[in-house]
Amino acid sequence: MEIDLIKQLGYKAFDSRLKRISDHIAHNVKKLYKEIDLDVEPNWYLIFMLLKEHDHLSIANIAERIGYAHTSVFITVTKMSERGYVRLSTDKTDKRKQLVSLTTKATKSLPMLEQIWASCEAAILQILEDDLGIFSYLDKVDSNLEKTSFHQRFKQEYLKRTSAK
Template sequence: MKLFEKTGKMALGSRLRLLTATVTENAAQIYELYKVEFSPKWFPVFFVLSEEGEKTITEIATEIGHSQPSVTKIIQEMTVSGLVEENLKSKDKRRTLVGLTPKGTMLSEKIRVQCTDVDAAIEGIITEATHNLWEAIEEWEFLLEQKSLFRRVQEQKKLRESKDVQIVEYESQYQSAFKSLNEEWISTYFEMEEADYKALDNPKEYILDKGGKIFVALYNNEPVGVCALIKMNDANYDFEMAKMAVSPNAQGKNIGGLLGQAVVDAAKQLGASKLYLESNTILKPAINLYHKLGFQKIAGQATPYKRCNIQMELNLNNQL
């Protein structure tokens, strides 16, 4: 159709629905051809019961990938048609079974003959076609099970928007943003502490003058994220990644990832061998980000922050 030539792949769902409607309409005509009073939507449930015998609604729903309410509605319709009966006796009284009636069993034999012809007809289409739709559907189902279309679009959105993010080094004009962004996220989950105020009120004195760095993420030239590389007086660690904060209005653009990578790159350039950080496990997106950057959980050591319940390190010598 010309519409889909205009819309492109954006209309995949609409095109599949149209194809499904066409096939379903044909299926109804085929049942009429074989003088079978049957609704195409019943087939998955009917097939399971005819092949495997009595089942619970939950078992049927799981096997055919439908919701329980959907299966329940189909069972009710098939019961009215005299093909299925419910509340069959079971050894386990907690299980309510559904099975075919004698009429349903007779119909299953009739449908088997019909299925032979349908299979042959579809095989003919596959032979005529350039691409095997049946195999393609199976492949797509597998790929979408591994990662949904929503997740894939989400990743593309993040990738596109991240291209508009600029990471710059700290200047005095960003002091208020450095403080406000950190205050915002800390106050959302925890309480501001004395160590926070020292670094946020005096970033030049407590971070920059001691050999550290601060990076600022700009989106549309507005500061929306910050992260610091702080020099440590520790025998095991050269620097700490700290004070990472991203505005809630700018999340979903990979800003945290870009800031984190900027800090890691800066630590390497300064000759650091290990990078340290402190966080809290309730901040799941942050913990996931740190893992992606290569950080690993380590045994705890003294910390000035009450909110810290996890400490991590990144061995820069192991990175290419």
């Protein structure tokens, strides 16, 4: 059996381990969507959830609320718009802002999507064996990154090591 390098590296490959888990889940969600002939993508979930609660939000506001880059949200929203799930409009008070809102197609799809998402949530709970302790650790990671960015920490460590030579 091949050695799993990411597991072998442990904390040194922390980001790779999280990405691999995320990619695995997203790939399988996408696979189910395709099997049931659903034309949405897994990464649309957060935007659907936000817009379900708000009539409309700017792209910048969505990005801020989910902690993603503006460009990433813009690309996702554009795909959602192309498939008819969101409507883009210009803010009347600030022409630079694009407002995003759910379309009729999206609101009609929400009950089915919510059933699918509930199934996904149940599957995640099975994987976690109903132990949500991992989220306390992730909250600590988020909090520590808010206090001091990874860039600052990384740079500081790098400078310590290079100036010691």
